[in-house]
Amino acid sequence: MTNLRPLALVAALALGLAGCAEPDSDGPEAGASAAPLTEGNWTLDPAGSRLSYVSIKAGEVAEANRFDAMTGTIAADGTASLDIDLASVNTGVDIRNERMRDIFFAVAEYPTATVTAQLDPATFAGLAVGQSLTRPLKASVTIKGVSSDVETEVLVTRIAADRVTVVPTAPVIISTDMFGLTDELGELRALAELPSITPAVPVTFTLAFDRS
Numbered sequence: 001m002t003n004l005r006p007l008a009l010v011a012a013l014a015l016g017l018a019g020c021a022e023p024d025s026d027g028p029e030a031g032a033s034a035a036p037l038t039e040g041n042w043t044l045d046p047a048g049s050r051l052s053y054v055s056i057k058a059g060e061v062a063e064a065n066r067f068d069a070m071t072g073t074i075a076a077d078g079t080a081s082l083d084i085d086l087a088s089v090n091t092g093v094d095i096r097n098e099r100m101r102d103i104f105f106a107v108a109e110y111p112t113a114t115v116t117a118q119l120d121p122a123t124f125a126g127l128a129v130g131q132s133l134t135r136p137l138k139a140s141v142t143i144k145g146v147s148s149d150v151e152t153e154v155l156v157t158r159i160a161a162d163r164v165t166v167v168p169t170a171p172v173i174i175s176t177d178m179f180g181l182t183d184e185l186g187e188l189r190a191l192a193e194l195p196s197i198t199p200a201v202p203v204t205f206t207l208a209f210d211r212s
Contacts, residue, residue, distance in 0.1 A: 037125060039128055041212045
């Protein structure tokens with residue numbers, strides 16, 4: 001039984017890298033005085049972040065999966081990047097993890113999936129503690145040397161002076177053909193002796209960034 005919706009994970013990452021617009025909602029501390037988000041660099045907090053996707057096999061069996069290791073930064077000039085350790089894929093089954101690492105992702109040669117985006121700092125400079133905003137995001141995701149653009153919308157919340165969280169407003173759909181992984185998916189399906197593995201998967205994430 002193999003699931004390969006890790007692509008989703010990548011897209012998920014991409015999403016977490018953007019959040020810039022006008023405040024949508026105010027929290028209890030909205031308007032609190034704090035240094036603008038544009039001051040300093042931001043680093044992903046792996047312990048407070050999560051990237052998950054759902055794979056579907058045999059047309060109706062859904063299984064939750066995730067990546068356990070990733071790093072990321074957002075620079076003061078708006079340059080955002082996220083690196084996902086593909087060897088950290090966690091399907092809940094050891095043999096599936098091994099097949100995902102060795103066959104689907106070929107981590108020995110391509111250990112990392114990357115997500116990059118260029119944000120406009122001016123659009124979120126005024127976000128106060130306790131406020132949230134939504135923003136369309138376009139990011140470039142690269143897996144096994146193949147890049148594809150992903151577009152979505154994210155909700156960014158400034159939960160403290162030096163901490164923000166980013167979540168998608170809806171699951172992000174990623175498919176194997178976006179990264180040339182259709183053959184690898186077929187090989188996984190054959191090994192698991194399944195009638196089908198759905199080539200598109202929904203990805204969700206929570207990304208927490210702290211000011212460096």
